[in-house]
Amino acid sequence: MLVHTIAEVREKVKEWKKQGLTIGLVPTMGALHSGHLSLIKKSVEKCDKTVVSVFVNPIQFCPGEDLDKYPRTLEADEQLCNGAGVDIVFAPSPAEMYPDAQMLSNDFLTYIIPPFFYVNKLCGKSRVGHFDGVCTVVNKLFNIVQPDYAFFGEKDRQQLIILRKMVKDLNIPVEIIPCPIVREESGLALSSRNKYLSENDKINALALSKILFNIKACYNNGITDVDALTETAYSYLNTCHNLEYLEFRDADNLEEKQTADNNTVVFIALKIGNVRLIDNIALS
Ligand code: PAF
Numbered sequence: 119m120l121v122h123t124i125a126e127v128r129e130k131v132k133e134w135k136k137q138g139l140t141i142g143l144v145p146t147m148g149a150l151h152s153g154h155l156s157l158i159k160k161s162v163e164k165c166d167k168t169v170v171s172v173f174v175n176p177i178q179f180c181p182g183e184d185l186d187k188y189p190r191t192l193e194a195d196e197q198l199c200n201g202a203g204v205d206i207v208f209a210p211s212p213a214e215m216y217p218d219a220q221m222l223s224n225d226f227l228t229y230i231i232p233p234f235f236y237v238n239k240l241c242g243k244s245r246v247g248h249f250d251g252v253c254t255v256v257n258k259l260f261n262i263v264q265p266d267y268a269f270f271g272e273k274d275r276q277q278l279i280i281l282r283k284m285v286k287d288l289n290i291p292v293e294i295i296p297c298p299i300v301r302e303e304s305g306l307a308l309s310s311r312n313k314y315l316s317e318n319d320k321i322n323a324l325a326l327s328k329i330l331f332n333i334k335a336c337y338n339n340g341i342t343d344v345d346a347l348t349e350t351a352y353s354y355l356n357t358c359h360n361l362e363y364l365e366f367r368d369a370d371n372l373e374e375k376q377t378a379d380n381n382t383v384v385f386i387a388l389k390i391g392n393v394r395l396i397d398n399i400a401l402s
Pocket of ligand 1: 145146147173175178252255256274277
């Protein structure tokens, strides 16, 4: 069932809660692929009712980013959700979510601001304000859908860690369920932004997963020095790659690691042309 208004979702949620049913929420920006489908499947399995939100959230895009050209494929998304047993596809307009016309100004919207320590690194460094937008919209979705469980992919692991912190700090009554990264057979992590890649870009994009898999193999062979592990990455990079970061961080609080251990996650971001790709791997 495709729903565009908050009022319609609230009405359904009220009915479900009265019947004592559990609700799962899968927040997305649409352009759904098998990665999203794995989150949806988990929710459908675990919960009595599943809501998938499809909303390209303007306030999490920074100036100059791809808000206007971000892929929008609602019809296909709805079909995929229907086939997967989703109960509601919630696809609000920006005006429904942010009724004040001045929505893009900090002065006219109440924001959730995650702690600086969590956002002043990795993607937060180049995407200033991005996680404020993510936390704000996810908090709104939690208030609208009132889910028991919310499903997020480990592909956006910094986002996942920040949202977990938000839920804990604000005592939001929802359990966050992390879902593993889904990869193409080649190793490339699935992402809606892969649609921007040419065939040649896709070959170059394999550097991300190759670097991560190689680092994990070296770690499994006993190398724990982060400088030595970082060094192994360079042979996979060529002039097409613009490396933004390759960092070793704590899986719970994103603190930097000098020595890798089982609670370390390796994060990578690089640009191929104008397309920015991210990936990560847990060393445990
Ligand atoms: O991961 C995403 O697709 C988005 O950041 C989210 C969580 C749906 C919020 O807009």
